Amino acid sequence: MNMPADAQPVAQFGETPFTRKKQRSEKIARAIFAVMVACIVIPLIVIIGYLVKEGYSLISWKFLTTNPTHGMREGGIWSALLGTFWLVGVSLCISAPIGVLAAVYLNEYAKDNWFTRVVNLAVVNLAGVPSIVHALFGLGAFVLFAHMGRSILAASLTLAIMTMPVIIASTKEALAAVPRQFREACWNVGATKWQTIWRIVLPNSISGILTGVILQVSRTAGETAPIMFTGAVFYRRIEEGNLFAYNITDQCMALSTHLFAVKTQVTNAPEALSFAIALVLLGLVVFVNLTAILIRSWLRGRKKW
Amino acid sequence: MSDARLSITTRDVKLWYGKFQALKGINVDIKHGKITSLIGPSGCGKTTLLRCFNRVNERYGNVTTTGEIKLLGKNIYDPDVSLIELRKAVGMVFQRPNPLPLSIYENVVFGLRIHAEKSLSRGDLDDAVEKALTETGLWSDLKDRLNDRAINLQLEQQQKLCIARLLPLKPEIILMDEPCSALDVDGTRAIEELMWSLAGRYTIVIVTHNMAQARRASDETIFMLLGELIEHARTEDLFLTPRDSRTSEYIEGRYG
Numbered sequence: 001m002n003m004p005a006d007a008q009p010v011a012q013f014g015e016t017p018f019t020r021k022k023q024r025s026e027k028i029a030r031a032i033f034a035v036m037v038a039c040i041v042i043p044l045i046v047i048i049g050y051l052v053k054e055g056y057s058l059i060s061w062k063f064l065t066t067n068p069t070h071g072m073r074e075g076g077i078w079s080a081l082l083g084t085f086w087l088v089g090v091s092l093c094i095s096a097p098i099g100v101l102a103a104v105y106l107n108e109y110a111k112d113n114w115f116t117r118v119v120n121l122a123v124v125n126l127a128g129v130p131s132i133v134h135a136l137f138g139l140g141a142f143v144l145f146a147h148m149g150r151s152i153l154a155a156s157l158t159l160a161i162m163t164m165p166v167i168i169a170s171t172k173e174a175l176a177a178v179p180r181q182f183r184e185a186c187w188n189v190g191a192t193k194w195q196t197i198w199r200i201v202l203p204n205s206i207s208g209i210l211t212g213v214i215l216q217v218s219r220t221a222g223e224t225a226p227i228m229f230t231g232a233v234f235y236r237r238i239e240e241g242n243l244f245a246y247n248i249t250d251q252c253m254a255l256s257t258h259l260f261a262v263k264t265q266v267t268n269a270p271e272a273l274s275f276a277i278a279l280v281l282l283g284l285v286v287f288v289n290l291t292a293i294l295i296r297s298w299l300r301g302r303k304k305w
Numbered sequence: 306m307s308d309a310r311l312s313i314t315t316r317d318v319k320l321w322y323g324k325f326q327a328l329k330g331i332n333v334d335i336k337h338g339k340i341t342s343l344i345g346p347s348g349c350g351k352t353t354l355l356r357c358f359n360r361v362n363e364r365y366g367n368v369t370t371t372g373e374i375k376l377l378g379k380n381i382y383d384p385d386v387s388l389i390e391l392r393k394a395v396g397m398v399f400q401r402p403n404p405l406p407l408s409i410y411e412n413v414v415f416g417l418r419i420h421a422e423k424s425l426s427r428g429d430l431d432d433a434v435e436k437a438l439t440e441t442g443l444w445s446d447l448k449d450r451l452n453d454r455a456i457n458l459q460l461e462q463q464q465k466l467c468i469a470r471l472l473p474l475k476p477e478i479i480l481m482d483e484p485c486s487a488l489d490v491d492g493t494r495a496i497e498e499l500m501w502s503l504a505g506r507y508t509i510v511i512v513t514h515n516m517a518q519a520r521r522a523s524d525e526t527i528f529m530l531l532g533e534l535i536e537h538a539r540t541e542d543l544f545l546t547p548r549d550s551r552t553s554e555y556i557e558g559r560y561g
Binding site for chain 2: 181182184185186187188189190191192195199200203204
């Protein structure tokens with residue numbers, strides 16, 4: 001700008017029409033984003049509220065710990081609840097160690113070549129396979145080919161195959177989050193990869209790894225299709241109060257399939273029953289997720305950097 | 306000059322990152338117990354050369370190295386050389402202090418632990434910690450809080466700790482990659498004083514961007530440019546009477 005040397009520039013910080021236009025867009029954008037959040041939160045509240053309202057009357061300690069009776073129209077859900085625990089527990093015992101160790105290999109040892117890239121791609125794609133496809137695979141591979149029959153073992157293996165890719169992905173992420181400078185420090189005093197992993201990488205990524213694993217618990221607990229083909233049974237009485245009432249080669253009931261059965265196969269089942277089952281399932285998932293959050297925050301507090 | 310004991314001798318070292326040639330035939334003799342600084346503009350290959358001396362370059366991807374690098378008379382690119390043993394003898398200090406996410410104590414004994422065949426006695430470890438921290442001038446400040454996290458120390462102390470971490474392994478050579486660039490004036494001075502106090506027992510090779518630092522804190526200086534070694538001389542001589550015009554232009558600040 002050309003100004004006489006003695007002219008004082010006049011400050012003009014007032015609004016112009018263009019400023020107002022920008023502010024209007026700002027408000028609109030903000031409103032749209034807020035509405036989207038409401039679109040997520042409101043249905044969630046409605047669903048939970050509806051479940052609680054309809055199902056709460058049936059929930060009691062007795063409901064959780066007695067077998068279904070009268071053609072599954074009355075009684076509790078003990079055999080289904082315990083079945084779900086077993087399926088989740090056994091499948092996790094398979095998928096967690098394999099998934100975590102495979103992720104350590106892929107993240108720490110594998111060289112970046114075409115083979116590793118193919119494996120990584122396969123893992124990502126496997127995570128996207130619909131669960132009904134896993135169910136068919138489980139039926140073919142475990143139930144029929146491996147002669148396991150329909151059993152907790154076959155169903156758990158199917159669930160494990162389903163959750164493993166996600167565990168691998170979340171573990172890899174947790175490992176990759178450990179700063180490279182720690183690894184460099186280890187290499188430069190002559191530590192082997194295993195020493196680096198064991199002494200530095202794992203202790204500093206364990207919170208992320210555990211969170212990933214625990215989140216898979218809630219997913220496993222809710223799955224219906226894979227276990228329907230491979231190990232879940234319509235009805236089964238087991239000993240009440242005994243946590244080991246199932247055997248690994250038994251078929252079992254599960255909350256998700258039980259809900260499906262009560263709603264579609266059992267005539268004249270009380271309306272509240274299916275809502276109560278759903279509420280228990282939901283409660284289980286919330287409980288597991290809360291545990292994951294607590295463990296994570298506890299381990300983060302102990303994190304050393 | 307030729308009668309001094311040599312720590313490192315290289316013959317015609319060439320190095321490629323993929324297709325890019327980063328070192329174009331380096332011949333250099335580095336004397337035992339001296340501080341040798343590597344200077345030159347960014348991308349001249351000084352850090353690459355430094356990383357050749359403990360072969361840590363190979364961890365950074367697709368690297369091809371030819372030629373000969375002898376440490377104490379042994380070519381470290383021979384097939385029978387164990388990288389674990391090599392890196393035990395050639396420690397490295399980085400630009401940003403990188404203490405491990407452990408206690409101060411565990412940082413110092415980390416090297417001992419990973420190289421010990423059987424578990425070491427508490428007494429041996431205690432001695433090693435006291436010795437290494439005394440040598441680096443940290444003992445009086447830190448002796449009462451050895452179990453604190455190393456990550457919470459001041460940067461200067463962290464960097465000294467990273468040096469102390471190498472000492473229990475009794476290295477022949479300490480490589481330093483711009484060890485003061487994250488530190489303030491006092492921290493820089495402290496590290497430089499520490500280097501002088503360690504010289505003699507250890508051979509120190511330091512990469513620095515800071516010509517004044519090379520001048521202050523080294524016995525010999527190597528000037529590199531575009532992957533070639535241009536000049537290697539006593540620090541005084543290199544800065545006062547450079548033989549090569551490219552050296553004199555660089556130290557005058559005409560480019561870089």
